[in-house]
Amino acid sequence: MLYDALNLYGDGVTIPWTPLPYRDGGTTPLREDVPAALETPLREWLHDAVLRHGGDVWQRVAIRCDLALNTEDDSDYSDVDYPERLAYWTPVERLLEAIDALLDLLPVPASTVIPARLAPPAADVPRAGALLTMAAGMSAVLAQQNTVSRKPLQRLLDDARSRYTVRPDGGALVARVDPAIARTLQTAAESADQPERGSASEHLREAITQAYALTPDPVKAYSEAIKAVESAAHATVQPNHGRATLGTMLGEMPKIAPKLVFEIEGSDPQDGIEMVRRMMLQLWDGQTSRHGKQRPTRKETPAEAKAAVHLAAVLVQYFSSGAIRRA
Structure with missing residues (x-):
């Protein structure tokens, strides 16, 4: 998260x-x-x-x-x-x-030092229940003092x-992010918070967390970035493929390209679709730790992970906002 x-x-x-x-x-x-x-x-x-x-x-x-x-x-x-x-x-x-x-x-x-439950109990509350409620409230106050x-x-x-x-929730240290960049990432995460985009928002948030942690996990960050794009693009590219991945979507996009539109047409309506496909391909091919092979598997670097997160954020925003969609 x-x-x-x-x-x-x-x-x-x-x-x-x-x-x-x-x-x-x-x-x-x-x-x-x-x-x-x-x-x-x-x-x-x-x-x-x-x-x-x-x-x-x-x-x-x-x-x-x-x-x-x-x-x-x-x-x-x-x-x-x-x-x-x-x-x-x-x-x-x-x-x-x-x-x-x-x-x-x-x-x-806690956001409030004195919990509301310390208020005098209503007349219809049994005395034993009122005492238990007040005791619980006092415990909360004592815990808050520590x-x-x-x-x-x-x-x-x-x-x-x-x-x-x-970190805003107080549970860790994180690297500072430029406010302008942060707003872009936030907008992408919020735009994906809709049922048809599955868990894209959760994956993107986790990718950001892992990329900007005090001790970053670039492999996890890159993996979550890909999952975010897969979730965001699924309903648009391969809605009837229950096991779709970014790889299968890349194979599908040239076939359905005439059925897709991108918000900015350019000189050729297909230019925007191809640009999105190339971005997805760059993200997919750039993951070095996805599979094992005869040669040692190379893990993604922190810099690669951050680049992947920002690339994924743009793609998530495109699909979630309808910038790329079915005609």
């Missing part, structure tokens, strides 16, 4: 504060690493978040990230608890990775001009 990883209009796509030297134009750099000025505040946020959550969350983060929090003579550090070790012993180059793992384990903040706010973390990342930002 995208989890609205781009939101796509929320904090996940915002470009942070611009330093004065770059306000008159030019490329404003984003930081891939953790700069010296950001390191200590990040460690402090991590330490506070682990303590606030409590339990063995520090251990789960350490295991997920394969972080050793013991030394050969641990007795020398008996006064250093494990949350502090996680926060201050994690190598700086892996600090964002640890924070990303922690975000996935932390509960999502909820870790992501806002301070977001401010730190923004002020440091980090390439990474908190």
